[in-house]
Amino acid sequence: MRVFLVAGEPSGDRLGGALMEGLKTLVPDVEFDGVGGPLMQAQGLDSRFPMAELSVMGLVEVLPKFFHLKRRIAETAQAVLDTQPDVLITIDSPDFSLRVARQVKEQSSIRTVHYVAPSVWAWRPKRADKMAKVIDHVLALLPFEPPYMEKVGMECDFVGHPVASEPVASxxxxxxxxxxxxxxxxxxxxxxxxxxxxxxxxxxxxxxxxxxxxxxxxxxxxxxxxxxxxxxxxxxxxxxxxxxxxxxxxxxxxxxxxxxxxxxxxxxxxxxxxxxxxxxxxxxxxxxxxxxxxxxxxxxxxxxxxxxxxxxxxxxxxxxxxxxxxxxxxxxxxxxxxxxxxxxxxxxxxxxxxxxxxxxxxxLGRGGEAPGLRAARAVLERMTP
Structure with a gap:
């Protein structure tokens, strides 16, 4: 199984690392490609470029890096199309991730999963409608999010948050x-x-x-x-x-x-x-x-x-x-x-x-199955016909 992942900031790297660990548990011969930080790299990802290039937040702050980010979007989407993975998993950073997914979907039928539901319950509710055009499956961190995603036609599973399974310092x-x-x-x-x-x-x-x-x-x-x-x-x-x-x-x-x-x-x-x-x-x-x-x-x-x-x-x-x-x-x-x-x-x-x-x-799931493993299981179960 080949999985292409894209994360754009430290919180996404953390989610990605836990998801990759879960996938390795369930599918030992899984292969990874994509963009991520140190936690994803520790799980076996050779990042195609430094994740820090994508760590930009704010409507205004993105403008000076717009053309560079646009090139990285095209470059990442082309890498997905060239490698033809079994699934593309984009992790948070929606301004970057969903543009990659859109370009991939325009030229292929590669399955797309987005990890972290957009906070449509907080602002810009129409984002879910736009996202549904390019994303097949959403992994939600918060228990009240799935109905918002399912309402517009996407599959969605609440998988908890990796922070809930982390040990308390001794x-x-x-x-x-x-x-x-x-x-x-x-x-x-x-x-x-x-x-x-x-x-x-x-x-x-x-x-x-x-x-x-x-x-x-x-x-x-x-x-x-x-x-x-x-x-x-x-x-x-x-x-x-x-x-x-x-x-x-x-x-x-x-x-x-x-x-x-x-x-x-x-x-x-x-x-x-x-x-x-x-x-x-x-x-x-x-x-x-x-x-x-x-x-x-x-x-x-x-x-x-x-x-x-x-x-x-x-x-x-x-x-x-x-x-x-x-x-x-x-x-x-x-x-x-x-x-x-x-x-x-x-x-x-x-x-x-x-x-x-x-x-x-x-x-968020403390005491239950590790959210990274739950997320991996959800990805695999939804891929099964």
Missing amino acids: QAEIAQFRTDHDLGDAPILLALPGSRRGEVDRLAPIFGAALELYLEDRPDMRVVVPAVAHVADTVAEHLKTWPGNPVVVDPRMVDTDLAATNKRAAFAAAEIALAASGTVSLELAAQSTPMVIAYKLTWLTQKIAERMVKLDTVTLVNLVSETRSVPECLLDDCTPETISSALRAVTAAPGTQEKAMTVTMDR
Whole structure:
């Protein structure tokens, strides 16, 4: 069996890696081709070009790279057509992935699967109709998503999220992490300003100023910043002006397994986290780390988004748990003053998010079959006539 996969950012690489591991369990002689990051490469993918080239977010931010991305779309689609895999699996990054799928479908009958349902319940509901023209099967991360996809004619399976099957950091791992990074017994604040250079450049100065205010009352607290590989240098540069004697956890310095261990140990060791909006809220919930979510867009992207978004929260923990337990500082409210106030409020009531995080993990499949294996099984079962 030959599988062509395309992932465009770290969260997609994570999903892809788990899916590939599941496919290898069920079909030992499976062959992989496509585009992915270090976790997919660890499962045997020789990426056709660096995945980091595709890690662009925002309606405005894409424009400077438009022609390069357009070439990569055509190049990727042609690779699929040339190799004729049994299935094309695109993972999130819909602006890139679905354009690849469209070009493939225009010239072939290759089966297409998209991993991560578009958030049509939040904004731009017509995306599902357009997607149905080029995608046969959707793998959904959230339990309420399949009806939206099936309504427009696509097959859809809820497969859970890989974060729900990840181990919780042990006390030994936490202790080793503290020793390795010279943190002693200091309380830790985790800061996660994003996985893309644009958002790091946008958020890091705001986060730094917010921490300056918050740490006035917590001079003993250390700031720890786990970074994804392709923005680690950017993060380190911004941290030169941050308070809290910050430590960058750089995954490039160790092997893949130790990098994953260090990351979950950092998450579990933290008393509180300040994070950019995204999948990271689920990673924090998996380690039971209280959090504040903050995000700011460029001015034009924000104005466009304000007209499209239909929800009063963007945080996945809030959405899956059907609560509003995690405070958000978004758009115009993404200021040092608002963020520092939210951090103080969470610190003053550390248990208020505990139930929402537990419910989120349960609903995403914790304790059941690994989501990567469920996703692999769903792909194979739908391919069977």
